[in-house]
Amino acid sequence: MRDRQPEGKKQRRAGKRWAAIKPVLVSVAGDEQPLVALSTPLDVESLVAGEGSWEVELGFGKGRFLLAQAQARPEVRFLGVEQATYYYRLLSRRAARQGADNLVTLRGDALYVLSALLPAGFADAVHVYFPDPWPKNRHRKRRLFEPETVDLVLSLLKPGASLWFATDFVEYGEWVWRILASYPGFELRRIEGPWPGGPRTNYEAKFVEEGRPILRLEARRSRQPPPLHPAGESGILVAPR
Numbered sequence: 633m634r635d636r637q638p639e640g641k642k643q644r645r646a647g648k649r650w651a652a653i654k655p656v657l658v659s660v661a662g663d664e665q666p667l668v669a670l671s672t673p674l675d676v677e678s679l680v681a682g683e684g685s686w687e688v689e690l691g692f693g694k695g696r697f698l699l700a701q702a703q704a705r706p707e708v709r710f711l712g713v714e715q716a717t718y719y720y721r722l723l724s725r726r727a728a729r730q731g732a733d734n735l736v737t738l739r740g741d742a743l744y745v746l747s748a749l750l751p752a753g754f755a756d757a758v759h760v761y762f763p764d765p766w767p768k769n770r771h772r773k774r775r776l777f778e779p780e781t782v783d784l785v786l787s788l789l790k791p792g793a794s795l796w797f798a799t800d801f802v803e804y805g806e807w808v809w810r811i812l813a814s815y816p817g818f819e820l821r822r823i824e825g826p827w828p829g830g831p832r833t834n835y836e837a838k839f840v841e842e843g844r845p846i847l848r849l850e851a852r853r854s855r856q857p858p859p860l861h862p863a864g865e866s867g868i869l870v871a872p873r
């Protein structure tokens with residue numbers, strides 16, 4: 633029978649699963665702080681002093697966009713979330729070297745960070761560039777843009793703030809378009825051609841060079857959206873109070 637494994641093997645497997653759950657790390661201008669010392673929802677205002685607006689990038693990879701923006705617009709505060717420790721450390725080190733003290737980096741799974749840590753409605757812009765498309769059906773729940781997860785991403789936005797999105801996985805991009813188009817309270821537009829300043833991220837630069845089609849869009853929060861995406865309610869296990 634499948635379940636009859638030696639106890640030791642079962643325990644090793646369970647151990648592996650726990651090992652995969654890593655603590656969230658937070659770094660401000662390269663200076664790492666343990667999250668346990670911080671309150672939840674995260675008091676983002678205490679991380680970077682000032683009055684500047686906030687922009688968030690989810691899955692920043694090598695961090696080209698955040699670093700360039702943090703340097704070009706020192707009056708704005710930036711927060712990036714990346715699950716790969718290697719990339720989180722890479723950007724944190726670069727931020728420290730370049731004195732980008734308006735840049736906060738978080739190492740963690742964006743879905744967890746959005747649902748458990750970040751406050752709602754604090755961002756003037758959310759950037760998601762070339763997110764993993766998870767094309768297999770059984771992996772779809774890991775996507776940032778599914779009817780059941782899209783609320784987490786959009787809830788970061790203030791009224792009038794925008795989500796900026798790009799993907800080379802055009803089928804996924806069209807799916808994201810449909811999800812956003814069916815979400816009341818958002819104005820949606822495609823960006824035809826490249827961004828005015830050229831490629832924003834490493835993936836984009838590579839794909840532009842290769843001549844791959846890229847779908848770029850902006851979704852602007854025009855008014856109070858409903859608490860849940862209309863198609864996402866069926867996937868919610870606990871109703872919001």
Ligand SMILES: C[S@@+](CC[C@H](N)C(=O)[O-])C[C@H]1O[C@@H](n2cnc3c(N)ncnc32)[C@H](O)[C@@H]1O
Binds near residue numbers: 692713716740743835
């Ligand atoms: C295809 S790469 C794109 C990187 C970058 N945005 C770019 O355009 O160059 C996707 C990135 O998202 C990160 N990522 C994937 N799923 C994530 C999640 N759930 N939370 C945070 N980061 C995630 C990956 O580690 C990877 O760095």
